[in-house]
Amino acid sequence: MLNITMIGCGAIGIGALELLEKDPDLRVDAVVVPAESQELIRQRLASFERPPTVLTELPADARPDLLVECAGHRAIEQHVLPALARGIPCLVVSVGALSEYGLAERLEAAAREGGTRIELLPGAIGGIDALSAAKVGGLESVLYTGRKPAGAWKGTPAEQICDLDNLDEATVIFQGSAREAAILYPKNANVAATLSLAGLGLDRTEVQLIADPHSSENVHQVEARGAFGGFELTLRGKPLAANPKTSALTVYSVVRALGNHAHAISI
Numbered sequence: 001m002l003n004i005t006m007i008g009c010g011a012i013g014i015g016a017l018e019l020l021e022k023d024p025d026l027r028v029d030a031v032v033v034p035a036e037s038q039e040l041i042r043q044r045l046a047s048f049e050r051p052p053t054v055l056t057e058l059p060a061d062a063r064p065d066l067l068v069e070c071a072g073h074r075a076i077e078q079h080v081l082p083a084l085a086r087g088i089p090c091l092v093v094s095v096g097a098l099s100e101y102g103l104a105e106r107l108e109a110a111a112r113e114g115g116t117r118i119e120l121l122p123g124a125i126g127g128i129d130a131l132s133a134a135k136v137g138g139l140e141s142v143l144y145t146g147r148k149p150a151g152a153w154k155g156t157p158a159e160q161i162c163d164l165d166n167l168d169e170a171t172v173i174f175q176g177s178a179r180e181a182a183i184l185y186p187k188n189a190n191v192a193a194t195l196s197l198a199g200l201g202l203d204r205t206e207v208q209l210i211a212d213p214h215s216s217e218n219v220h221q222v223e224a225r226g227a228f229g230g231f232e233l234t235l236r237g238k239p240l241a242a243n244p245k246t247s248a249l250t251v252y253s254v255v256r257a258l259g260n261h262a263h264a265i266s267i
């Protein structure tokens with residue numbers, strides 16, 4: 001039985017907890033959330049058979065078998081970095097945080113200090129295994145296009161580029177590197193960062209982001225070329241009702257990764 005601490009308990013966290021509740025091989029003992037949302041999260045978890053303890057920090061003496069982050073970029077510095085240094089293995093979905101210069105190196109150093117590992121989860125995208133294998137032989141180009149309904153870009157810099165409430169056609173709201181995309185769109189471009197860390201890197205992966213008033217899905221397209229040959233991938237993700245910026249596959253990716261750590265066979 002694996003004991004797990006979850007950082008963040010929003011759309012991804014609640015979705016994952018619901019699916020994990022019946023798994024006898026693991027147990028989410030605690031969730032860590034900001035103080036201002038502690039009471040609300042307690043109420044949301046009250047209907048669970050085995051509600052996790054709701055904390056605002058990981059206690060200094062806590063030693064969960066795994067820590068899983070589903071909170072946002074700032075949680076990486078705040079919770080994941082110190083947990084790694086204490087020897088706690090960490091799984092993260094806010095991969096775009098690694099677009100900040102130097103953070104990947106600091107995470108690696110903390111993991112080495114703690115004698116543990118950090119695992120970057122595929123989240124809303126597929127094909128990460130193929131892309132990172134292709135990298136071994138050498139990649140020539142990786143192009144990622146992220147298309148989401150107009151409303152999914154609310155509260156982002158896209159609001160300064162177009163009128164999201166009155167768009168009548170698909171509009172390119174960003175074109176540039178994966179690093180810039182992840183910094184400008186922390187809640188919408190984690191996939192861009194994940195693809196680039198698996199492949200050509202944050203500065204050489206080309207990214208286009210599109211607000212599409214005619215789309216009801218989060219559509220991720222990848223075109224990769226290299227010594228291995230090439231691949232084209234289109235993933236049409238269903239947005240979560242609780243947060244339309246986030247695709248349901250991200251929840252399943254968390255559940256799959258935790259299951260792979262807990263079960264005798266992993267796939």
Ligand SMILES: NC(=O)C1=CN([C@@H]2O[C@H](COP(=O)(O)OP(=O)(O)OC[C@H]3O[C@@H](n4cnc5c(N)ncnc54)[C@H](O)[C@@H]3O)[C@@H](O)[C@H]2O)C=CC1
Pocket residue numbers: 007008009010011012013032033034037070071072073074075078079093094095121122123124125186187190191194242243245246247250
């Ligand atoms: N890799 C991927 O494919 C994807 C990654 N994400 C990442 O996952 C994050 C969470 O997504 P959702 O659950 O949809 O967001 P959400 O907004 O529904 O939930 C976020 C939760 O984290 C908590 N939180 C925020 N900052 C925190 C901190 N510093 N420490 C602890 N808890 C904190 C909030 O109180 C809330 O409970 C996104 O911000 C994004 O960075 C989201 C979608 C896809």
Ligand SMILES: O=C([O-])CC(=O)C(=O)O
Pocket residue numbers: 124186187188189190191192218237245246247248250
């Ligand atoms: O959930 C998704 O479709 C992707 C997403 O938000 C991200 O890349 O940050």
